[in-house]
Amino acid sequence: MSGFSTKAIHGSVRPEPHGTLRPPLYDNVAFEFADSREIQLAFEGRKPAHAYSRISNPTVDEFEQRIRLLSDALGVIAVSSGMAAISNVLLALGGTGTNIVATRSVFGNTYSLFEHTFKPWGLNTTYVDMSDNAAIAAAINEQTRAVFIEIITNPQLQVVDIAEIAHLAHERNVPLVLDGTLTTPYLFRSKDYGVDIEVISSTKYISGGATSVGGLILDNGIFDWKKNPKLGALAKKFGPGALMTMLRREVYRNVGACLSPHNAFLQTLGLETLSLRVDKSCANTQALAEWLQKHPKVVAVNYPGLDSSPSYSLAKRQFPRGVGGILTFELENRDQCFAFQNALKLVRRATNVNDNKTLTLHPASTIFCEYSSDEKAAMGVSDSMLRISVGIEDIEDIIEDFERGTAAI
Numbered sequence: 342m343s344g345f346s347t348k349a350i351h352g353s354v355r356p357e358p359h360g361t362l363r364p365p366l367y368d369n370v371a372f373e374f375a376d377s378r379e380i381q382l383a384f385e386g387r388k389p390a391h392a393y394s395r396i397s398n399p400t401v402d403e404f405e406q407r408i409r410l411l412s413d414a415l416g417v418i419a420v421s422s423g424m425a426a427i428s429n430v431l432l433a434l435g436g437t438g439t440n441i442v443a444t445r446s447v448f449g450n451t452y453s454l455f456e457h458t459f460k461p462w463g464l465n466t467t468y469v470d471m472s473d474n475a476a477i478a479a480a481i482n483e484q485t486r487a488v489f490i491e492i493i494t495n496p497q498l499q500v501v502d503i504a505e506i507a508h509l510a511h512e513r514n515v516p517l518v519l520d521g522t523l524t525t526p527y528l529f530r531s532k533d534y535g536v537d538i539e540v541i542s543s544t545k546y547i548s549g550g551a552t553s554v555g556g557l558i559l560d561n562g563i564f565d566w567k568k569n570p571k572l573g574a575l576a577k578k579f580g581p582g583a584l585m586t587m588l589r590r591e592v593y594r595n596v597g598a599c600l601s602p603h604n605a606f607l608q609t610l611g612l613e614t615l616s617l618r619v620d621k622s623c624a625n626t627q628a629l630a631e632w633l634q635k636h637p638k639v640v641a642v643n644y645p646g647l648d649s650s651p652s653y654s655l656a657k658r659q660f661p662r663g664v665g666g667i668l669t670f671e672l673e674n675r676d677q678c679f680a681f682q683n684a685l686k687l688v689r690r691a692t693n694v695n696d697n698k699t700l701t702l703h704p705a706s707t708i709f710c711e712y713s714s715d716e717k718a719a720m721g722v723s724d725s726m727l728r729i730s731v732g733i734e735d736i737e738d739i740i741e742d743f744e745r746g747t748a749a750i
Contacts, residue, residue, distance in 0.1 A: 345411060345527055349612040352407045366606040367399045386590065396594055400602040404609045408557055411612070412526040412539070415562030416585035418593055419555060419605060423522055423542025424450055425598035426556035427489075428458075430518055430538055433584060433592045434569060435486040437463030442480045442515075443489040444471045445720045446497040449708040451520070452720065471501045474509060481513045486569065487538075491520040492529060493656075495694070496669050496704050496728040497721040498643050500652035503659065507535030514568040522546075523665045523695070527616050528623075534659070537564040538584070546619055546666075549611025550697035553604035560584050618697065618733055623663030625699075625739060626731040630668045632740055638747050640725065644668035666695055666731045675724045677750040678703050682727070684749035687734070687742040694730040699739055702728045 357364055372391045374380040382388035391397050405417040420426050435441060443455065445468045455466040469476040471490055481488070488510045493500055503519065510517045516537035521529060525546050531539040541547070543555040566576035566583035576583040593599070623646075630644035642649075645656035646664040656664045672678050682690050688699045692707060702708070709722045717723070731739070 346616045348410050349407065349615055352403070353410060364400065364403045364606075364609065366602060367394075368602045368606075369398075370394050394602060395597055395599045396589075398599075398602045398605070400609075401600050401605040404600070404605040404612075405557075407609060407612055408526070408559065412530065412559055412561075413532055414539070414559040415581055416560045418558045418585065418588055419543070419600040419608075420558065420593065421556060421598040421600055422554050423520070423540065423544060423556040424454065425596075426540035426542070426558045427451060427454065427518075427520065429588060429592050429596060429598065430540060430558055431459065431464065431487065431489075432596070433587050434516070434518075434571065435459075435464045436571065439463075439484045439486045440465040440467055440482070441487045441489050441518075442467050442469060442477060442485055444468055444494070444499075446471075446494040446499055447489075447491055447720075448495045448520075449704070449712070449720075449722075451491075453711070471506065472499070474505060477506060477509050478513070481510070481515055485513070485515050486571075487516050487518045489518045489520075491523075493523045493645065493665050493667070494721075495523065495667065496726065498645055498650075498652070498667065498669060499721075500645050500656045500659065500664075502655060503531075503534045503536065507537075510537075511535065511564075516564040516569070523667060524660060525615065525619065527619050528660050528662050528665070531559070532561040532563070535563060537561060543608050543611075544693070545695035546622075547611050547615060548604075548608050549614060550618075551693055552611065553607040555600050555604050555608050556598075558588065619663065619666070621733040622666035622695065622731055625733065625736045626666045626668055626729075627664075628736045629729070629731055629739060629743070632743070633668070633670050636747060638672070638750055640671040640673060642668065642670045667728065668731065669726050669728050671723065671725045672727065672750060673725060675703070675706070678725060678727050680750045681746040684746045685742050686745060687738055688729075688746075694728075696730060697732050699732040699734060699742075700730040702730075704728050 383390035383392045409417045467480045469480045507517045518538045519536045521539045522542040539559040541557040562581045566572040572583045579586045627646045633639050633642045645652040691700045705724045
């Protein structure tokens with residue numbers, strides 16, 4: 342098997358009990374052992390076995406193995422959400438008195454994690470412009486444990502040269518952590534660009550239409566973990582598998598942010614149609630962006646697939662299959678944004694992205710509402726911005742609804 346869709350549907354083609362064409366759902370907690378010695382070996386990690394579903398589960402394992410097959414990652418761990426994926430990784434890499442290098446142009450909850458959760462604990466974040474290589478290089482110091490970027494920033498939709506940033510980080514013995522939620526391994530194979538760790542909210546495209554919450558941690562097997570102070574000893578014993586070992590035996594196990602077997606089952610089903618849905622979503626987003634760009638009431642449109650976007654050339658090179666299913670556009674003010682949204686009949690007013698349905702959101706008053714005007718300005722979130730997550734409906738119906746919205750302002 343070589344094609345993405347074929348792998349997503351068939352997985353590793355491992356034989357299933359009773360000849361079922363779909364892996365069964367093991368929606369349970371505990372597993373029985375034949376004798377005391379077997380359960381001892383399982384808990385010591387000396388014999389592969391499932392003992393407790395917070396630690397591992399056959400259905401979750403099937404989902405992880407399919408993601409590993411599609412991404413060519415060294416190891417994959419499925420967790421309870423995208424935020425759990427980010428948290429687990431940074432807890433494993435950093436600690437009090439260390440720092441990460443990132444940009445303020447990130448998802449609102451990610452920024453809150455950095456500022457309100459990690460900072461008081463002693464893990465600090467240095468913010469730089471990720472399009473400025475000199476600034477990135479200057480920000481990395483001996484206490485830096487990771488460079489963190491989003492594949493396409495949400496909702497700013499900035500695209501940066503990922504291979505260049507990976508090279509800068511590696512020159513300074515620091516891993517690159519990438520949030521690849523908006524592309525998934527279908528649109529972007531992070532391993533090919535030098536990304537060390539990819540985190541994904543599988544709630545989005547992968548779930549198959551917002552069926553379930555989940556997250557993924559992918560270790561591409563590139564970084565030498567002996568260069569990380571926390572993982573050095575493990576790396577001497579487990580080599581490239583040091584991070585996965587740290588997560589499985591300590592952080593992931595102890596934090597308890599495991600993916601439920603039921604959600605893993607739903608997301609494995611979602612993988613089977615991932616490429617079809619992503620292709621349709623990207624095509625619809627391109628067509629809607631082009632329509633909005635010509636509309637007299639629209640002040641500006643931001644989508645990396647438009648040749649007017651400063652990210653256009655880089656986005657086309659990094660994402661030849663498509664540049665994602667999110668766009669933003671500007672109206673005159675917040676009142677116009679609310680009037681537009683309130684007039685819509687088909688498009689839903691809701692958070693989340695990469696649903697099968699088209700969704701609209703006013704970021705400044707919702708996912709960024711906890712921040713001051715100055716903070717929102719620094720993060721590139723204006724009061725006149727609307728974010729659209731474009732679904733897989735017929736594009737003619739989406740545009741008809743947008744005509745209804747623009748007529749109301």
